[in-house]
Structures are given as C-alpha cells and as structure tokens.
Amino acid sequence: MDDYDAIVIGAGNGGLTASTALAQKGLRVLLLERHNIPGGCATSFCRGRFEFEVALHQLSGMGTPTKPGPLRMMLGSLGVLDQLELVEMPDLYTVVMPDGFKIGFKPDKNHVLGELKARFPHEHQAIDTFFNLVYAYANQMLAAFFFKDPEPSREKYPDMYACAFKTAAQVLDELFTDPLLKAVISVYWGYIGLPPDRLAFPYLAMIFFTYIEFKPFHIKGGSQALSNVIVNKFLSHGGTVRYNCAVKKIIVEDGAVKGVVTEDGDRIGSRFVVSNASQISTYVGLMDPEHVPDGVQREMRGRSLSPSAFTLFVGFDCEPDALGFTEPTSFLLKDLDVSDRMLGRMGELSIGDQPMVLSCYDVADPDFSPPGTCQANIVILKYGKAWLRVPPREYHSVKFKCAEEMLRRVEEIYPGVRGHIEELEVATPLTHMRYLGHPEGAIYGYEQYIKDSMFFQPGRYSPIHGLYFASGWVGDCGFHPTLQAGLRVAKSIVRKLEKEEK
Amino acid sequence: MKKAVFEDFDGYDDIIGEIEYSRKFGVDYTQERSMPERFINRLHPPRLRLRLGEIIEETASAKTFRLVSEENELPPFLAGQYISLLVETGGILTNRPYSISSPPNQAGFWDITVRRVPSGLVSNFLLDHVKKGEILHSSGPCGNFYHNPLFHDKSIVLIAGGAGITPFMSMIREIAECGLDRHVHLFFGSKTLEEALFHHELTSLSARFENIQYLPVIEKPSEDYPGTVGLITGKLIQEKLGDLSGKTFYLCGPQGLYDFCIPELEELGIPGRKIRKEVYGAPLEVSACPGWPREIHANQAFSIAVKEKGTISARAGEPVIKSLEKAGLTLKALCRSGECSMCRVRVVSGRVFQPKGVPVRKSDTQFGYVHACVSYPLGDLEIEI
Numbered sequence: 070m071d072d073y074d075a076i077v078i079g080a081g082n083g084g085l086t087a088s089t090a091l092a093q094k095g096l097r098v099l100l101l102e103r104h105n106i107p108g109g110c111a112t113s114f115c116r117g118r119f120e121f122e123v124a125l126h127q128l129s130g131m132g133t134p135t136k137p138g139p140l141r142m143m144l145g146s147l148g149v150l151d152q153l154e155l156v157e158m159p160d161l162y163t164v165v166m167p168d169g170f171k172i173g174f175k176p177d178k179n180h181v182l183g184e185l186k187a188r189f190p191h192e193h194q195a196i197d198t199f200f201n202l203v204y205a206y207a208n209q210m211l212a213a214f215f216f217k218d219p220e221p222s223r224e225k226y227p228d229m230y231a232c233a234f235k236t237a238a239q240v241l242d243e244l245f246t247d248p249l250l251k252a253v254i255s256v257y258w259g260y261i262g263l264p265p266d267r268l269a270f271p272y273l274a275m276i277f278f279t280y281i282e283f284k285p286f287h288i289k290g291g292s293q294a295l296s297n298v299i300v301n302k303f304l305s306h307g308g309t310v311r312y313n314c315a316v317k318k319i320i321v322e323d324g325a326v327k328g329v330v331t332e333d334g335d336r337i338g339s340r341f342v343v344s345n346a347s348q349i350s351t352y353v354g355l356m357d358p359e360h361v362p363d364g365v366q367r368e369m370r371g372r373s374l375s376p377s378a379f380t381l382f383v384g385f386d387c388e389p390d391a392l393g394f395t396e397p398t399s400f401l402l403k404d405l406d407v408s409d410r411m412l413g414r415m416g417e418l419s420i421g422d423q424p425m426v427l428s429c430y431d432v433a434d435p436d437f438s439p440p441g442t443c444q445a446n447i448v449i450l451k452y453g454k455a456w457l458r459v460p461p462r463e464y465h466s467v468k469f470k471c472a473e474e475m476l477r478r479v480e481e482i483y484p485g486v487r488g489h490i491e492e493l494e495v496a497t498p499l500t501h502m503r504y505l506g507h508p509e510g511a512i513y514g515y516e517q518y519i520k521d522s523m524f525f526q527p528g529r530y531s532p533i534h535g536l537y538f539a540s541g542w543v544g545d546c547g548f549h550p551t552l553q554a555g556l557r558v559a560k561s562i563v564r565k566l567e568k569e570e571k
Numbered sequence: 572m573k574k575a576v577f578e579d580f581d582g583y584d585d586i587i588g589e590i591e592y593s594r595k596f597g598v599d600y601t602q603e604r605s606m607p608e609r610f611i612n613r614l615h616p617p618r619l620r621l622r623l624g625e626i627i628e629e630t631a632s633a634k635t636f637r638l639v640s641e642e643n644e645l646p647p648f649l650a651g652q653y654i655s656l657l658v659e660t661g662g663i664l665t666n667r668p669y670s671i672s673s674p675p676n677q678a679g680f681w682d683i684t685v686r687r688v689p690s691g692l693v694s695n696f697l698l699d700h701v702k703k704g705e706i707l708h709s710s711g712p713c714g715n716f717y718h719n720p721l722f723h724d725k726s727i728v729l730i731a732g733g734a735g736i737t738p739f740m741s742m743i744r745e746i747a748e749c750g751l752d753r754h755v756h757l758f759f760g761s762k763t764l765e766e767a768l769f770h771h772e773l774t775s776l777s778a779r780f781e782n783i784q785y786l787p788v789i790e791k792p793s794e795d796y797p798g799t800v801g802l803i804t805g806k807l808i809q810e811k812l813g814d815l816s817g818k819t820f821y822l823c824g825p826q827g828l829y830d831f832c833i834p835e836l837e838e839l840g841i842p843g844r845k846i847r848k849e850v851y852g853a854p855l856e857v858s859a860c861p862g863w864p865r866e867i868h869a870n871q872a873f874s875i876a877v878k879e880k881g882t883i884s885a886r887a888g889e890p891v892i893k894s895l896e897k898a899g900l901t902l903k904a905l906c907r908s909g910e911c912s913m914c915r916v917r918v919v920s921g922r923v924f925q926p927k928g929v930p931v932r933k934s935d936t937q938f939g940y941v942h943a944c945v946s947y948p949l950g951d952l953e954i955e956i
Contacts, residue, residue: 115930234582294934349600370597460612490722491844503611520589524577
C-alpha cells in the first residue's frame with residue numbers, strides 16, 4: 070500500500086494550494102519542501118528591523134467582498150480567506166521619468182481614461198478605442214472560456230477571434246502614434262516578462278481588466294502571511310509537511326509514478342506526484358532519462374526561459390512621503406524604446422535605461438514597516454544567462470556595481486533617497502536561482518509567447534500517469550495563476566479517483 | 572475529432588508554424604541536469620570539507636585555525652562574514668558560527684580565530700582536541716555584517732570587544748592588502764593587553780598605513796600601562812575622531828559592548844542607520860534579559876514533545892536548539908543568534924521566551940514559528956521541527 074495518497078514536491082503557491090485542496094478532500098498528502106519555510110517566491114526575509122517582501126507587488130483577481138473576483142472565491146473555497154488581512158491598494162500604477170514626467174492612475178476605468186486623455190489629447194479617440202477593445206476582448210474571452218459557451222463563433226466574439234493571437238505592439242501601433250503613450254500604457258509587460266513586441270495582447274488586456282475590475286490588493290504581513298495561512302490550513306486537514314527535505318528522484322515504473330526518494334534516501338510510495346518545480350527540473354533532474362517520454366523532450370525544446378530579476382530591497386529610516394514615494398507602485402521609465410531591442414538589453418549585466426518597478430507597500434499599508442520607516446522593492450528584469458558567466462570571485466563586485474547603477478537611476482527621480490538607507494539587500498538572477506531552483510533564475514517560468522499559452526501546451530498534465538504540474542511553469546505566472554494552478558491539479562486528481570471508484 | 576474553437580482565431584496557422592520552428596531549433600534542456608546546483612554551489616556551497624592546515628597560537632587563550640579546502644576552490648565572501656562549523660563533540664552534533672579573520676583576497680585558505688570560553692563546548696573542543704591535518708565541515712560564508720558600498724561611508728569606525736575583533740581583521744587586512752580607498756578607525760576593547768588579539772599586527776599595520784588607525788582600550792590594565800584605559804566611551808570616540816559626520820560605525824563583541832557603546836554613539840548624535848552591529852550568539856544568561864519572567868528559574872526543567880520524534884528534556888535557561896541537539900535532533904542552523912532563521916521551528920503549544928529584538932517574520936510570529944537558537948521554554952512545550 071502507498072504511504073500517501075499524493076506527494077507534492079515544493080511548497081510554492083501551486084504546491085501549497087494543490088496539497089491543501091487534496092487534504093481538504095480527505096486524501097493523505099505529504100508536502101515536501103527543500104527550504105525551511107513555505108512559499109517559494111511567496112516569502113519574506115528579515116534584515117535589521119525590516120521584513121522584506123520578496124515577490125508580491127499587486128495581488129490580482131481578488132475583488133471586493135461584494136464583488137468577489139476569482140481569487141477571492143478560490144481562497145474562500147480553501148477556507149483561508151478569513152485568516153488573511155487584505156488591503157485594497159488605492160492606486161493602479163504611476164509612471165515617472167527623470168525629466169519630471171509623471172502620470173498616475175486609480176484602479177478605475179474612468180480615471181484611467183480621463184488621465185490619459187488629459188495628458189495625450191491628440192490620441193483622445195484612440196484611447197477610447199483601445200479600452201473598448203480591452204473590455205470587449207476580456208468579456209468575450211470570459212463568455213467563451215470561463216462561462217464555457219457551447220457554441221462560440223466569430224459573429225458572437227469578433228474581437229476575440231481577431232486579437233487573441235496578436236501582440237500588444239501590433240494593437241498599440243495600429244491605434245497610437247505617441248511613443249510615450251504606448252510606453253505608459255504597456256508598462257505592465259514587466260509583470261509578464263516580455264516587452265510589447267513579443268507580449269501577447271490578451272495578457273495586456275486581461276491584466277488591465279482584472280486590476281481595474283477586481284482592484285489590486287496587498288496582504289498584511291506580505292506574501293509570507295499567505296503561505297503560512299495555507300500551510301496552517303493544510304496541517305489542520307491532517308496534512309504532513311517536511312521542510313529541509315529535497316526530493317532526489319521520482320520513481321517511475323511502466324509509465325506511471327510510484328513515489329519519490331528524498332535526499333536523505335527515504336523511499337516514499339504514492340501513485341500521485343504533484344511537482345511544483347519546473348518541468349525541466351522534474352523531467353531532467355528528478356527522473357532517469359529512459360522514463361521521460363520522447364514527446365516531452367520535443368515539447369520542452371520549443372520553450373524558452375523567462376527573464377530573472379535584479380532586485381534591490383531597501384529599508385529607509387523615514388516615512389515614504391519624505392522620499393517622494395506617494396504611490397505604492399511606480400514604473401520608472403527612461404528610454405521609451407520598448408521594441409525588441411529591449412530583449413537584448415535584458416540579456417546584459419548592465420542596468421542601462423531599462424524600465425524598473427518600485428513598490429513601496431507602506432503607502433498602501435502604513436503598518437508594513439516599523440513606525441517612522443518604509444521599504445521599497447525595486448526590480449528590473451534581466452535574463453540569468455549573463456550572470457552564469459560571472460566568475461565567482463567577481464560576483465560581489467559585479468553585484469554591487471549593478472546595484473549602484475540601479476540606485477543612481479532611482480536617485481535621478483527621487484534625489485536624496487540614499488541618505489535615508491538603513492538596510493539594503495541585493496538579489497541577482499543567481500539569488501533567484503539559488504532560492505527557487507529555477508534554471509537561469511527564470512522568475513516567470515517559461516516565456517509566455519502566444520505559442521506558450523494554454524491553447525497550445527500540455528499545462529498541468531504529463532504523459533506519465535500520476536504526475537502533475539502546479540506552478541508558474543504550466544501556464545500563466547503570478548500569484549493568482551499559480552495559486553489556481555494548484556487547485557486545478559487537485560481537481561484533476563480528485564476527478565480521476567472518483568472515476569476509478571465508479 | 573471536433574476542431575477546437577481557437578483553431579479559427581486569426582493567426583492560428585502562424586502560431587503552429589512557430590511551435591514547429593521553435594521545437595526544431597530550440598534548447599536541449601537535458602544539458603540542464605543539476606545545472607542550478609552546480610552554479611549555486613560555486614558561490615553558496617551547502618557544505619564544505621576543510622582540512623586544518625595549521626594551528627597558530629595567538630594568545631594564551633586563543634588560536635587561529637587555518638582551513639584549506641579539500642575539494643573545490645573556496646567560495647568568495649565579503650570581509651566580515653562568518654562560516655558555521657559543524658562539530659561533533661561529547662556525543663552532540665552541533666554548529667557554531669565563526670567570523671573569517673583572513674581577508675577575502677586570500678582564496679587559498681580561511682582563518683578562524685577561536686578564544687576559550689568558560690564551559691564553551693565547541694571552542695574548548697577546538698582548542699584542546701582538534702589537531703593539524705584533521706577534517707572539519709562548515710557551511711559556506713554567510714552573514715550580513717560587511718561593508719556595503721552602496722550606502723556605507725568610506726570612512727569606517729570599528730568598535731570591537733574581545734573576540735569580536737575577528738571580522739574586523741578580515742576587513743582591515745583587505746584594506747591594507749588590496750589598497751582599498753577606505754579610512755579605518757579601530758577601537759579595540761580588551762580586558763588586558765595580553766588578551767588583545769592581533770595587537771602586534773594591528774600596531775604594525777597602523778604604523779605603515781595612514782588610513783588605518785588603531786587604538787587598544789584596556790579595561791583592566793597593569794599599573795604602569797601608558798595607553799588608553801577604561802571603556803570605549805562617546806567622549807573617547809569624539810576626542811579621537813573629531814568630525815563624526817560621514818562615518819559608518821561597526822560594532823562586534825559581547826552584548827555588554829552593545830549595551831554600553833550604542834547609547835554612547837546615539838548620545839553623540841550618530842543616526843541609527845550608521846550603526847551596524849554583528850550578531851554575537853544567544854545571551855549568556857537569558858534569565859537576566861529584560862522581560863524574563865521572574866517566577867521562572869533558569870534551571871527549571873521542562874519537557875518538549877517533538878512531533879514524530881518523541882519527548883525530550885529541556886531547561887528554561889537553555890535555548891531549545893541545544894535541548895534538541897542533546898537529544899540527537901540537530902537543526903540546520905547557521906548564526907545561532909536568531910538572525911538567519913534557519914532553525915525556524917513551530918511551537919504548537921506552550922510558551923517560550925524570546926529576547927527582544929530577534930528578527931522573526933510577522934506572520935511566523937502569528938503562527939507560532941520561532942527561531943530555536945534564541946527560544947527558551949517557559950513550560951512544557953509541543954513543537955514541530
């Protein structure tokens with residue numbers, strides 16, 4: 070007999086919701102995590118009197134209690150909603166430039182339209198057209214796929230048929246001429262990882278739609294609070310979690326999963342294994358090559374790795390307004406060129422003129438940092454490959470040099486910030502690689518080209534019986550998608566068991 | 572088979588073509604086997620096998636242990652960082668953090684300097700029993716006590732007490748050997764001059780380098796001692812430094828040094844962000860810490876039920892991590908000062924004492940997670956490790 074009904078490898082978002090939903094259904098579940106703390110990306114760390122948020126910028130899909138979004142409903146079904154203190158963020162985002170340009174939006178469609186039209190009156194009509202298209206696209210997509218229209222057609226959903234496979238740049242270039250407007254409207258590409266030339270328009274549309282309709286949120290205690298709350302729920306359902314316990318091997322026999330072997334040599338039997346790790350780590354790192362089906366290798370070959378990130382975690386000895394941080398989410402732009410050249414720059418060590426995002430949670434949640442202080446999380450997207458070439462002895466000096474360059478970019482817009490720094494930690498792509506175990510530190514998993522969307526890829530399924538994937542590698546990345554990925558896997562497993570019983 | 576809806580979307584055929592193309596010319600990820608680990612291990616090896624190359628007598632009570640890598644090249648570190656030695660002695664498998672005293676430019680070996688501590692399990696084991704040529708295991712370098720060029724001043728003031736000089740030796744040696752553009756003022760508090768580690772080297776460095784200034788401050792000097800005596804007071808610091816602006820202060824030493832010197836620095840108007848202090852182990856006598864419940868005696872015995880492992884005995888005045896180690900349950904700890912969070916455990920029931928200022932994540936506190944190295948049972952406990 071199996072030791073557990075299911076084994077989940079990794080306590081990141083996907084692993085946490087998968088294991089908790091399975092345990093909720095009465096399954097005996099073992100959750101294995103190689104670190105000493107759950108969360109994966111959804112975590113925090115302490116320096117001095119600060120606790121730094123690692124990954125969560127703006128939680129999407131939450132919605133309000135009266136108009137709940139999909140994430141609120143999901144967390145409700147997991148039974149963890151009442152233990153989370155959610156803070157609605159007052160702002161969508163702000164774009165600032167060193168020349169003094171600044172534009173900010175509330176998460177409200179009319180406010181976004183009003184601000185854009187006031188600043189770009191010459192593009193007045195195109196702005197309306199763009200947001201009408203965003204909303205039409207989103208509503209058609211939801212009607213066809215979320216509400217599962219049995220007979221979708223081009224006549225019913227013209228924008229979906231026309232735009233689903235377009236890039237963001239194609240749509241923006243058709244409508245707008247002003248490069249500043251195009252840059253301002255597409256800054257959220259940073260949350261997906263591909264610049265507008267490569268970014269699928271649907272992502273840009275859905276991100277605007279969900280943030281405006283369901284509002285951006287923040288969690289008291291940061292994303293670690295979310296991870297801890299879910300683990301706590303998992304334990305209360307009788308689940309078992311082992312920290313500091315990496316998996317060394319997934320046992321496969323005759324094309325079916327039989328269990329896992331831990332790094333301590335423990336053999337644990339189960340016919341369901343959910344991997345919260347990447348497909349690459351799972352198939353290549355945890356399985357003998359003879360067990361990996363040919364189709365899998367072929368499919369993986371077609372995927373590319375998303376960028377990693379270079380991040381400054383900064384603790385300041387003053388309130389945010391003393392530094393000029395008046396909104397929680399600011400995109401710092403310098404060069405408006407968001408064409409393919411951006412991809413090249415993302416592959417370099419140097420910070421250059423790339424956009425960066427500065428999140429100051431204290432603006433939305435004054436208790437986030439100790440009284441009289443605040444913190445900023447400043448991120449720029451960088452591919453990990455260049456960092457793999459840095460000789461170990463040069464690592465610290467390269468890291469500080471890049472961080473210095475980044476800090477100067479911040480000072481161009483917020484002069485005087487350096488004089489208030491009390492703590493500063495730098496994370497490079499190698500840091501993300503170290504803590505996530507992702508190849509090249511890819512924070513968003515595989516790149517999300519249109520060809521990588523759910524229509525074309527195997528997602529959570531594997532040709533190996535009993536093996537499932539739940540992570541940012543199976544489809545969209547981000548908090549809401551990864552939390553959902555785990556629930557979907559749990560549903561698949563439960564359905565399979567029910568079918569067998571019949 | 573029924574055609575999927577999206578097959579009719581504009582541009583579908585192009586996407587199919589793209590997929591075929593990308594699979595043909597894509598990446599062979601089978602080369603990725605253990606790649607992340609291999610790269611990360613060059614910087615952050617989880618475990619190092621080190622051979623004791625040399626033992627150098629420093630003072631009557633302290634020795635330097637020179638550690639040479641048995642396997643790969645030693646990973647880089649920042650002057651001020653420590654390694655955690657894994658030691659088995661008296662049937663107990665435990666770890667202790669030691670600052671590296673050799674400079675980071677010395678890639679051939681690491682020095683750690685160990686001073687005898689009354690009833691110090693590991694320090695005395697190292698001083699009395701470990702011999703040249705033996706193998707020791709350690710973590711990779713870690714810790715947050717180093718010069719951060721992004722916001723620390725180039726002019727640095729180092730305040731050391733006793734064995735707290737070790738991270739500063741690494742910093743000073745690096746400045747001297749690499750010609751770094753940094754100015755150092757070192758105040759070194761020691762009970763006696765004989766006990767002051769590296770006194771001769773520091774005296775000679777400060778004579779040779781204009782940017783290195785060294786002042787030993789002797790607490791219990793011999794009668795005819797001509798140098799500076801007493802404690803490292805604000806007055807002394809002010810007198811020696813003159814202008815206090817544009818300087819970052821680093822402190823390393825026992826709790827008493829911090830309790831005395833930090834208020835002195837604050838009194839001089841030094842802002843908190845310019846005062847960096849190294850963690851220095853768990854309190855020597857926790858029952859003397861502010862907030863300790865008076866009704867509980869340090870020697871009071873309790874039991875700890877460890878989930879799935881059994882029940883062990885514990886003592887109020889001893890951190891939970893030690894009781895676990897005595898029972899053969901060793902955690903993957905590093906700093907043993909509450910900072911690194913590696914010994915995070917969950918208290919399911921019962922009460923523990925945690926000294927003020929230990930950095931624990933907010934939500935960890937909410938769900939009962941504590942750092943076992945600075946958590947003391949105030950009654951019977953039930954924990955999960």
